[in-house]
Structure formats: C-alpha cells, structure tokens
Amino acid sequence: MFCDFFDLCPTGLLILLLFSSFAISGYAQGSTTLVPAIITFGDSSVDVGNNDYLATFFKADFPPYGRDFTNHKPTGRFCNGKLATDITAENLGFTTYPPAYLSPQASGKNLLIGANFASAGSGYYEKTAYLSHTISLAQQLQYYKEYQGKLTKVAGSKTAASIIKDALYLVGAGNSDFLQNYYVNPLINKVYTPDQFSSFLVGIFSSFVKDLYGLGARRIGVTSLPPLGCLPAAITLFGQGKDECESRLNTDAQGFNKKINAAASTLQKQLPGLSHRSISYKMFCDFFGLCPTGLLILLLFSSFAISGYAQGSTTLVPAIITFGDSSVDVGNNDYLATFFKADFPPYGRDFTNHKPTGRFCNGKLATDITAENLGFTTYPPAYLSPQASGKNLLIGANFASAGSGYYEKTAYLSHTISLAQQLQYYKEYQGKLTKVAGSKTAASIIKDALYLVGAGNSDFLQNYYVNPLINKVYTPDQFSSFLVGIFSSFVKDLYGLGARRIGVTSLPPLGCLPAAITLFGQGKDECESRLNTDAQGFNKKINAAASTLQKQLPGLKIAILDIYTPLLDAINSPSKYGFSETRRGCCGTGTVETTSFLCNPKSPGTCNNATQYVFWDSVHPSQAAYQVIADAVIIQGISLIG
Incomplete structure (x- = not known):
C-alpha cells in the first residue's frame, strides 16, 4: 500500500x-x-x-x-x-x-x-x-x-x-x-x-x-x-x-x-x-x-469481522483459570455423584457439536465467548475430565462446579466441589503444568494467566433463601458480608499461588430469574425487588473488598465484572437485544426447570429457538444472553489484559 x-x-x-x-x-x-x-x-x-x-x-x-x-x-x-x-x-x-x-x-x-x-x-x-x-x-x-x-x-x-x-x-x-x-x-x-x-x-x-x-x-x-x-x-x-x-x-x-x-x-x-x-x-x-x-x-470498506485472536502466540493471555459455580462450570460435575448435572439433552443442543457438555446452557457460556475474544480456539478443559492432561493444560483449566459457592456448606449440600477444594485442585494443576511445560514456562503461564471467578448465586438461591437455619439467623446484608469475607480470603490464597490478574463476576439480578419469580414472587409476574436489592448489596460489598485487596497485594490486578447491569437491561429492554421472552426459560415451562429436575429430554414445551429467550432454563441465561454479558465483561475487564 x-x-x-x-x-x-x-x-x-x-x-x-x-x-x-x-x-x-x-x-x-x-x-x-x-x-x-x-x-x-x-x-x-x-x-x-x-x-x-x-x-x-x-x-x-x-x-x-x-x-x-x-x-x-x-x-x-x-x-x-x-x-x-x-x-x-x-x-x-x-x-x-x-x-x-x-x-x-x-x-x-x-x-x-x-x-x-x-x-x-x-x-x-x-x-x-x-x-x-x-x-x-x-x-x-x-x-x-x-x-x-x-x-x-x-x-x-x-x-x-x-x-x-x-x-x-x-x-x-x-x-x-x-x-x-x-x-x-x-x-x-x-x-x-x-x-x-x-x-x-x-x-x-x-x-x-x-x-x-x-x-x-x-x-x-x-x-x-x-x-x-x-x-x-x-x-x-x-x-x-x-x-x-x-x-x-x-x-x-x-x-x-x-x-x-x-x-x-x-x-x-x-x-x-x-x-x-x-x-x-x-x-x-x-x-x-x-x-x-x-x-x-x-x-x-471491505467487510471485516474479527472473531478473536488466534491461539498460541496470538492469545492476549497465555491461559484462563476458572473457579466457581454453574455459571462457569464446563463439565466437572459430569464426573461427580450429584443431581447437579447438565450432561444430557437438551443442554448443549446449540453448542459447537450440538451435544451436552456439562454446561448449564443451550450453548456457550460467557467464559467461552470471553476465551474466543481473547484469541483462544479451544476452551480450557474441565479439570476432572480426561481432556485435562498433557499439552491441553497449557491453556489453563476450569475448576468450577455447579451447585458450589463461596460458602463451603453450599457445595456440601449439593455434593459438588467447594471453592476450597477447587483451590486444592488448582495446586495439583500447577504441579502437572510444571511437568508438561517446565518450571520456567509454567511460572510464566501462572503469573500471566487470566483468573476468572463466578460464584455467589448458589449461596443465595440454593442455600440462604431456602434454608431457615441461615435466613432466620442472618440478614441478607450479614450473609453478604460473610460471603465477601470468604471471597477475600480466597483471592489472597490465589494470589499466594501466583495469580495476578483476577476477574470476578458480580451477582446477577437474582429477583429476575424465572425460578426466583416462581418461588418468591408471591404470584406476581415481575422481578422480585427484594432479591435484586440483596444482589446489589452483595455487589457493593464485593467491589469494596476488591479495591481493598488491590491496595494490599502488590502487582494484583482485580476487576469486579458487572453482570447485573447488562442482564437486567436485556430483561427490561429485550427488543434492543433481539429477545422476546424474559419471564421464563426456553426449557420446559421455563419457570421451575433447572438441571435434571424437569429440564431433560422429556421436558414438555421446550422452545425451538433459544435466541429469543434471555434464559435457557429457570436459572441460567441462554447463549444469546451470555453473549450480551460477555460483550459487557470484556470491556470492563480490559485492565486485566494490559
């Protein structure tokens, strides 16, 4: 030229x-x-x-x-x-x-x-x-x-x-x-x-x-x-x-x-x-x-559409390490004796291979889309899967487990992997990575990797709101403080193991999840404001904790990724994003279905086109909604990449 x-x-x-x-x-x-x-x-x-x-x-x-x-x-x-x-x-x-x-x-x-x-x-x-x-x-x-x-x-x-x-x-x-x-x-x-x-x-x-x-x-x-x-x-x-x-x-x-x-x-x-x-x-x-x-x-003026940076030397981070619950689990629960599984249709029907992968979605999660945006052509494997071995470990691993949370008892009740156990698996991963890549390269990967944490949803929805042993003793504000204390300790432990770039998702608008409307909405077909207020209170506390951690831990880059706002905007202004249904999920009736409980191959009424639905089942967003979230998150998390 x-x-x-x-x-x-x-x-x-x-x-x-x-x-x-x-x-x-x-x-x-x-x-x-x-x-x-x-x-x-x-x-x-x-x-x-x-x-x-x-x-x-x-x-x-x-x-x-x-x-x-x-x-x-x-x-x-x-x-x-x-x-x-x-x-x-x-x-x-x-x-x-x-x-x-x-x-x-x-x-x-x-x-x-x-x-x-x-x-x-x-x-x-x-x-x-x-x-x-x-x-x-x-x-x-x-x-x-x-x-x-x-x-x-x-x-x-x-x-x-x-x-x-x-x-x-x-x-x-x-x-x-x-x-x-x-x-x-x-x-x-x-x-x-x-x-x-x-x-x-x-x-x-x-x-x-x-x-x-x-x-x-x-x-x-x-x-x-x-x-x-x-x-x-x-x-x-x-x-x-x-x-x-x-x-x-x-x-x-x-x-x-x-x-x-x-x-x-x-x-x-x-x-x-x-x-x-x-x-x-x-x-x-x-x-x-x-x-x-x-x-x-x-x-x-030619047509351009960039899908992401290519893997190898062209990814913006060398690896992605993920911890959390069903919002980020890519299949670890497939290998556990738990009811919290998504390894059967119709889960995964819109994924790349049109098969269930253990993701609680019809297709990709926000973390999958984020990986693509960062240049990855394959996704870091679920740590408990056979794929988590050899050179596959070079691009990271996913330790998340549906039904888990910050509070260890949340995972205990659902027979899934607690955050503490996920951290133990991560330590084990570091040893395997060193054997594959050598100590110098492994140390570089660990230092420069992007760490994602997505938790807290199960702590409220599967524990606090339905457990009188907790909700009769602690206010939502007190329970949030308790969870954020665990979060801070987890970040410090992760930092001690070499992590320097950590992105943490906020809570979504819990009161707008179809299951929450069904269970706590008292018959009203609208978001339950009390639960949304609780989510906002938690988000405020975790943002403050992240700011404190960044001051305390030299070299730490940490960002709270706000998923509350983009998801609520999609619910309140669905046509802006191409959605037509916000009150129920695509799977079954879309009001109570989640995991094997009612969302399964025999679920009556499952929709044909999930792209019109904000939610896939009664708790989890559809791939289309995760795209909205991922678009917002990648911009919010730019400080982690630079």
Whole structure:
C-alpha cells in the first residue's frame, strides 16, 4: 500500500540504511551482488505478485497498476512502478528481482537469488490475512520452509546453507493490521487501546523473528509503520473533514514503532549472530512523497469481522483459570455423584457439536465467548475430565462446579466441589503444568494467566433463601458480608499461588430469574425487588473488598465484572437485544426447570429457538444472553489484559 500513497524519491535510502547495520561481503548474482539472495515477507507494501495466484479481491494485476514499471504492465505490485524492495535489490547489485513464490518464475536457478512470499492484505495478525483470503505470515513462513527444500535441490546443501545464512531478509507488515482491522472494527477498537493492540502485534513479530532465526536467517530488515495519519484515505475517513494528517493515527504508528524497535533490540541480545535493523517512520516522512490513489479506501470498506485472536502466540493471555459455580462450570460435575448435572439433552443442543457438555446452557457460556475474544480456539478443559492432561493444560483449566459457592456448606449440600477444594485442585494443576511445560514456562503461564471467578448465586438461591437455619439467623446484608469475607480470603490464597490478574463476576439480578419469580414472587409476574436489592448489596460489598485487596497485594490486578447491569437491561429492554421472552426459560415451562429436575429430554414445551429467550432454563441465561454479558465483561475487564 505504500506505493499507492507514497512516491519514492530517487535515492539509495534503504541500501544506505542496511549498509549501516549489516556486515555485507561480496556475494553476487554472478559476482557483483552484495548479498547472495533477498527473502521477503509481509503485506502489499512488499508483495510483487503472489496475490495474482489467489482467489482474493486484493489484487493489482490490472492497469493502471504497473504502468511505469519496466515493461509498462501490471505485475501484481500495488504501485505504478517499482517497490522500495525492488530499488533495494538494484542497489545491492541484482539485475533481476527475486520472484513471487507462487509464480511460475519461482523455480530452478531463479530461486538462487531468493524469493518473495509477501501477500497484500496480510499482516502480523493471522486473522488479517484470513479475512482477505490472502497468505498469513505463518503460511508465508511455511512456504519459506518449502523454498529451502527446493533451493537445496537446485544448489546443493552446502551452497543452499550459505545462501540461507548470508541472505538479506526483509519484513514489511503491520499496515493492514491497523488500517484494515483495528481502525474499522469496533470488536477490536472498543476493547483494546492502540497501545495494547501494538503490544499484541509486536509479540507476534518477535515470535516470527525467532522462527525465522531458527530457520537460518541472520540479517533481517524490518520496516516500521509509516505515518498512517497522512495516507489520503486515512485523512478522508478519519480526518473529520480536515485536509491534514490525522495526528492520532500518526501517534499510534509512532507508539508501535517504539515497541518494535525495543523488541528488535531485545531479540538482537537474545539471538547470537543476529543483525537487525528497523527502517523508521521518520525516514518515510523525510524521503517519501504522497501520490494519489484510492485503493486503500476500497480495502477499508471491505467487510471485516474479527472473531478473536488466534491461539498460541496470538492469545492476549497465555491461559484462563476458572473457579466457581454453574455459571462457569464446563463439565466437572459430569464426573461427580450429584443431581447437579447438565450432561444430557437438551443442554448443549446449540453448542459447537450440538451435544451436552456439562454446561448449564443451550450453548456457550460467557467464559467461552470471553476465551474466543481473547484469541483462544479451544476452551480450557474441565479439570476432572480426561481432556485435562498433557499439552491441553497449557491453556489453563476450569475448576468450577455447579451447585458450589463461596460458602463451603453450599457445595456440601449439593455434593459438588467447594471453592476450597477447587483451590486444592488448582495446586495439583500447577504441579502437572510444571511437568508438561517446565518450571520456567509454567511460572510464566501462572503469573500471566487470566483468573476468572463466578460464584455467589448458589449461596443465595440454593442455600440462604431456602434454608431457615441461615435466613432466620442472618440478614441478607450479614450473609453478604460473610460471603465477601470468604471471597477475600480466597483471592489472597490465589494470589499466594501466583495469580495476578483476577476477574470476578458480580451477582446477577437474582429477583429476575424465572425460578426466583416462581418461588418468591408471591404470584406476581415481575422481578422480585427484594432479591435484586440483596444482589446489589452483595455487589457493593464485593467491589469494596476488591479495591481493598488491590491496595494490599502488590502487582494484583482485580476487576469486579458487572453482570447485573447488562442482564437486567436485556430483561427490561429485550427488543434492543433481539429477545422476546424474559419471564421464563426456553426449557420446559421455563419457570421451575433447572438441571435434571424437569429440564431433560422429556421436558414438555421446550422452545425451538433459544435466541429469543434471555434464559435457557429457570436459572441460567441462554447463549444469546451470555453473549450480551460477555460483550459487557470484556470491556470492563480490559485492565486485566494490559
């Protein structure tokens, strides 16, 4: 895209920059090139035609592209003529350019001078390429491995090894990640700041360089971001009618560049023999002038839908560890002798595999959706399940148990796993994780993981409100204080075991749960205000406790995730979220059904379309309602991720 918006001035800029940091000896295309080969990865700023061979709209294989190129024909370059990498190749002594790897020219002796793997529309973030149907950076690296094999066949192993070691590697990416994703996608820019998104991209960059180094690269030049706010399309789209560079975008670019320079310095210290140089933002401003084109506008108005960051190096946290009750249990109770199970239809009917998973829902829980939003492609397993073993433990584990709560007796009455026992299982998990990942990696995972706690519902609904041994002795306010005291002790214990990022869900509007209306509403078909008041009182206390804990425990990030407000809003304004039923659950009559008690395969009256229902059964929200909750929670919990 640079060539669409920046017209190169006649200067040896890139070669001068590269000469300042690379010790180049006399290799040749023949005997006159300063490096034996050039290997290129990235986006449209360096793509020389790979997209010509893809089924994508991101192409430049038609006029007027290429009109000022050597043969005056389109070549797949997003420019009127040569790219900066072409000019760099000429300055290094090359008389022909390394071919696009997907082109027929990338064969035989042509491979001796390198290859270009770049793909317009790609970026550091894998989903950027996925949405544009182009070649992700990860796939470009796979093609490079394939290239190495072909090169060995052409040149022999000794010469191929020498070419690989002494070649110049160029990487140009990041533009599409911001311009085609971040700035136009509220699923990202409403959740993550530009600084956080930059950190995410730079993390991927570091992993890519390490992988490239592992494959033999020792001389790597990486372009920074240009002044994004000076691109004509950026001025048009984000300039609010002003005919000048948009400073906010330029600030974002400078922030990214600062991070990638710091990462490069770190990599150079970590990787013996690595020579590395970033081509800077200022150099683009000083040496490149704007040229008119509207291509980027076309790209920016393409359809974008980001589903989440990819697992592995692209998740925003390394693992998710979950404790709590049925609101977050993903199947632990399947392995217990308890009535509190959801391992039978119609539970799970709208889940990915359309089978019951032990979740008390028709589909995904809010924690599942949150995991996807954070980039996970699989969910941390229920700790008691067979899946909780080996490498699956690297992404965390779920210790929650339906029927449990802060108060140990709540779990005792339902024969489920108390919070104290969940913590014991977590200690056991840490030992298993260390065996799988090694002590250093395990410690890093434990420190940087996101810890989620969802409890308190069962303490009130299955214990306090129905147990005269408690409700005749303690007021709701006193019982809340008791529970919050347990919560504080639990957080301190978790902190002592290494947790530093903890998200805790509030209580929902208990008086609006269909079962609560049936049991405590005295025949009225409306939310029971007394129970909602109790929930609000508890939420106020747990927020205050969290603030105290954050002051007491150095390095702790803790957030109380308000699920009360978004769920109550969905109940009070259902049409805003696409709901039509708020007073009963989808399963059976929807007024008393929960777990095996009446919500089962033989339940009469179960609805056909749960997306219209706020509640799945008489206690638990539907997947559609959990989506509303997850959307609110991810924004509230942003402080835990940064």
